[in-house]
Amino acid sequence: MDQTVQEAPAEQQAPHGDPNEIIIEARDVTVGFGGKTVLEHLNLDIRRGEILGFVGPSGAGKSVLLRTILGLNQKQEGTVKIFGTDIDNASDEDKTRVDMRMGVLFQHGALFSALTVLENVQVPMREYLDLPKELMDELAMLKIELVGLKRDAANKFPSELSGGMIKRAALARALALDPDVVFLDEPTSGLDPIGAADFDELVAKLRDTMGLTVYMVTHDLDSLFSVCDRVAVLGQKKVMVEGTIEEMLASEEPWVKSYFRGKRARQLDMETRS
Numbered sequence: 194m195d196q197t198v199q200e201a202p203a204e205q206q207a208p209h210g211d212p213n214e215i216i217i218e219a220r221d222v223t224v225g226f227g228g229k230t231v232l233e234h235l236n237l238d239i240r241r242g243e244i245l246g247f248v249g250p251s252g253a254g255k256s257v258l259l260r261t262i263l264g265l266n267q268k269q270e271g272t273v274k275i276f277g278t279d280i281d282n283a284s285d286e287d288k289t290r291v292d293m294r295m296g297v298l299f300q301h302g303a304l305f306s307a308l309t310v311l312e313n314v315q316v317p318m319r320e321y322l323d324l325p326k327e328l329m330d331e332l333a334m335l336k337i338e339l340v341g342l343k344r345d346a347a348n349k350f351p352s353e354l355s356g357g358m359i360k361r362a363a364l365a366r367a368l369a370l371d372p373d374v375v376f377l378d379e380p381t382s383g384l385d386p387i388g389a390a391d392f393d394e395l396v397a398k399l400r401d402t403m404g405l406t407v408y409m410v411t412h413d414l415d416s417l418f419s420v421c422d423r424v425a426v427l428g429q430k431k432v433m434v435e436g437t438i439e440e441m442l443a444s445e446e447p448w449v450k451s452y453f454r455g456k457r458a459r460q461l462d463m464e465t466r467s
């Protein structure tokens with residue numbers, strides 16, 4: 194055995210695993226519908242513990258990529274590895290294991306309207322776990338509290354909730370199985386600026402406390418400036434630019450330049466620096 198290889202002392206180890214570990218790796222991904230190519234030879238890495246903001250013009254294919262990573266769209270070419278598993282060549286057992294480590298908040302929350310908040314949060318638990326009802330109730334209540342909802346929200350139906358509460362309930366459902374990574378599709382759309390800022394703060398807190406990795410499709414410049422560690426820009430059917438906000442601000446790529454150096458972005462940049 195190599196005696197020179199020693200484990201780092203506990204205080205030097207990252208609390209939630211290696212932040213340089215690539216947990217999702219998309220390579221050469223091509224996706225199209227009826228002869229129209231939406232993504233072509235696209236590459237993307239998502240690192241453990243980061244909040245990655247994913248932006249791009251409307252219709253560029255952000256949702257298509259999200260659905261492709263989740264295995265909901267067919268690829269024409271390429272591979273997607275999640276936690277090192279190539280989902281196209283994985284056994285059903287491995288696919289289930291990977292699915293259980295990913296939580297999703299679809300655009301508009303997408304809660305089941307006939308189910309209460311508690312029952313919505315329990316949907317993934319019923320699908321993947323075999324737990325007694327009392328334990329499921331307890332676990333679902335913990336998730337409801339974790340996202341900042343009051344306990345009495347548990348028995349409400351989606352139609353009785355505000356937009357912000359719906360997003361939180363949907364996030365509680367995405368967290369139902371204690372995933373390693375959550376995918377958020379425009380989580381702050383439809384929220385007022387204060388509600389949106391509160392939601393961003395919650396996402397950052399969950400990342401810090403649980404070591405969550407967050408993949409956030411967004412048009413919200415506030416979110417990009419306040420919580421995202423890195424930004425990836427989709428355009429011309431691929432990830433055309435990726436990097437920190439600083440790098441976005443320095444980019445000369447025309448769409449990135451107009452998006453990140455518009456009036457609102459300049460104002461946010463000044464606020465972030467002051």
Ligand SMILES: Nc1ncnc2c1ncn2[C@@H]1O[C@H](COP(=O)(O)OP(=O)(O)OP(=O)(O)O)[C@@H](O)[C@H]1O
Nearest residue numbers: 226227231249250251252253254255256257258412
């Ligand atoms: N199942 C499908 N069948 C055919 N075309 C599709 C399908 N899903 C997406 N598309 C097309 O793919 C393109 C990209 O759509 P997508 O929803 O990914 O864009 P987006 O970047 O998420 O846009 P937005 O920011 O407006 O939400 C669009 O032209 C859309 O019509």
